[in-house]
Amino acid sequence: MVNSISYKTIGRLILYWRILRDLLAQNKTQIHSHELAAQAKLTAPQVRRDLMTLGYSGTPARGYDVVGLKEHIEKFIFPTKEQRAVLAGVGNLGRALLKFFQGRRPNLRIVASLETNPEKFGGMIQGCPCYSIEEATRIIREQEITVGIIAVPDSEAQYVADVFVKAGIRGILNFARTPLHVPSGIYVEDVDLAMSLDRVAYFARQAIKTEKSEADQAVIKERGEE
Amino acid sequence: MVNSISYKTIGRLILYWRILRDLLAQNKTQIHSHELAAQAKLTAPQVRRDLMTLGYSGTPARGYDVVGLKEHIEKFIFPTKEQRAVLAGVGNLGRALLKFFQGRRPNLRIVASLETNPEKFGGMIQGCPCYSIEEATRIIREQEITVGIIAVPDSEAQYVADVFVKAGIRGILNFARTPLHVPSGIYVEDVDLAMSLDRVAYFARQAIKTEKSEADQAVIKERGEE
Structure with missing residues (x-):
């Protein structure tokens, strides 16, 4: 039974669902937890934990059934009536x-x-x-x-x-x-779109600062080694 | 010195900046950490910690200076040149x-x-x-x-x-x-706008289920007490 499920878990389940939908479009019928994890940029234990929360398990040999898992998540996440x-x-x-x-x-x-x-x-x-x-x-x-x-x-x-x-x-x-x-x-x-843009701008500036200071360090190091 | 600052902290600092801007428009010149925390829906220690990260502190008696703090955050968060x-x-x-x-x-x-x-x-x-x-x-x-x-x-x-x-x-x-x-x-x-909407829809359904089950519980309880 699923009693309370976190906001983050719901986000990950939606992500798995999308990946499975795309796999199905490519006619893939089985997937291992580590493959699903790689596509979702998560770890395999995380994927297995999330799917166990839903009461769904794969087999070590063949992994998860793509159609079955997709439908299982669908029933859980999406509304069954309008x-x-x-x-x-x-x-x-x-x-x-x-x-x-x-x-x-x-x-x-x-x-x-x-x-x-x-x-x-x-x-x-x-x-x-x-x-x-x-x-x-x-x-x-x-x-x-x-x-x-x-x-x-x-x-x-x-x-x-x-x-x-x-x-x-x-x-x-x-x-x-x-x-x-x-x-x-x-x-x-x-x-909060404005906050997101401000944040991206901030971290973009930080990345450039770090690159510059690393470049300066490299110059200093080179000079020191001359 | 601020070396690395997290994604969440940057978000909170942007939020404080907005609150301070609005306070200034209302001619408020001083604010205590607990007032700022209440407006930001955070705790006062969290606010004090964040502002200390920036090297800014208030006084216990008068709190923070609105103009000074706003400018301090601005210099830190927003680009100084285009x-x-x-x-x-x-x-x-x-x-x-x-x-x-x-x-x-x-x-x-x-x-x-x-x-x-x-x-x-x-x-x-x-x-x-x-x-x-x-x-x-x-x-x-x-x-x-x-x-x-x-x-x-x-x-x-x-x-x-x-x-x-x-x-x-x-x-x-x-x-x-x-x-x-x-x-x-x-x-x-x-x-991810589609994920956000799916998630809101999911939790809206859960809230309604919880309300219904609580209402059912109340009915059962009432009957038991008759």
């Missing part, structure tokens, strides 16, 4: 997300988008109807939406989160750079 | 990223975008010139670009990463769902 999502904020990022996510997962569908800009109400954006944020509660309840995506300006994010939670949403994907306050039991995943 | 970035892949997500990032950071600028679609070459997208991917090496070297953003289809991501690294890029923000293989010393940050 799960509905709503997106708040249809600016540039919101529209890109709608386009990016639409039709990617058979059982996960963004069924509504929400806006404060009246010019956008009533229309369809990327095949998804757009409503006023005032209608959020009604739509979420009527359509039994459980997943919310927040792509509104930072100053509006907490307001949207409060509306979402009250209406019945239990998981939030948050693109605003605001730490959201939600009741315990509600899952929030923050995707 | 650092340049390139974006590969100008589809929906790429365009949204260009719009999202442009002008946000004074010293970090996306100076070029790259495409394989000839219809997009030579034009300007969100104020950023678009080139053929074949020109990548020349542009990255000439403009001393150190940061690369990958928003191309999964199957092209490794090819782009190889071109980037050879040309001199040291930090990559990767939106493709492909584990990139790069030499050690190159920093890669993966933003």
